Amino acid sequence: SFWPMLKGGIYYSIPLALISFAIGMMIALTVALIRIVPRTGWFHKIIYRLARIYVSAIRGTPMLVQLFIIFYGLPSVGLKLDPFPSAIIAFSLNIGAYASETVRAAILSIPKGQWEAGSTVGLTYLQTFRHVILPRARRVSVPTLSNTVISVVKDTS
Structure with missing residues (x-):
């Protein structure tokens, strides 16, 4: 009698967790980059503040409240x-x-010397970020993001 309920939970929970994690990681990388890039113009300052408000608001409210706001609000x-x-x-x-x-903490944990090494061999800022910084930051962030995946699977149930 337990199998139909377990089957239904797996049928919805796993795809929901995988799809949400994939979309969430795209959002995470975008927000992390917005918060890392130096704030030079007025437009970037506004985007930076919006990103900070987004992170603070989402991290400051329970997941159930967010689900209620999206579904009922x-x-x-x-x-x-x-x-x-x-x-x-x-x-x-x-x-x-x-x-x-x-992601932001992983990128900021890479020593400044890696940026300098990239520019020394002739890479642009974006090339250094893509080929030097991002792969190392990915390796640093894997344990924490693995915990996030486990948490999402538990939360989606």
């Missing part, structure tokens, strides 16, 4: 979503906020 403004897409949006935003801090 959006219809009040005229945007009605099915439960599965609502859950994907809520989990992706949550993962994006938490993982952005992990």
Whole structure:
């Protein structure tokens, strides 16, 4: 009698976790880069502040509240979503906020000498980031992001 319930949970929980994690990681990398790049112009300062507000707001509210806001709050403004897409949006935003801090910390943990080494061999800023910094930051962030994946699988159930 337990198998149908377990089968239904696996059928929805695993795809929800994988899709949400993939979208959340794209959000996380974008937000982390916004918060790392030097704030030079007025536009970037506004985007930086919005990214900080997003991370603070999402990390400061419980996941259940976020699910309720997406599923029950959006219809009040005229945007009605099915439960599965609502859950994907809520989990992706949550993962994006938490993982952005992990990604940002991993990038900032790479020694400044690696940036200098990239520019010494003639790489541009973006090439240095893509070929030198990001692979090392990825390796640093794997343990924490693995915990995030496990947490998402538990949360989606």
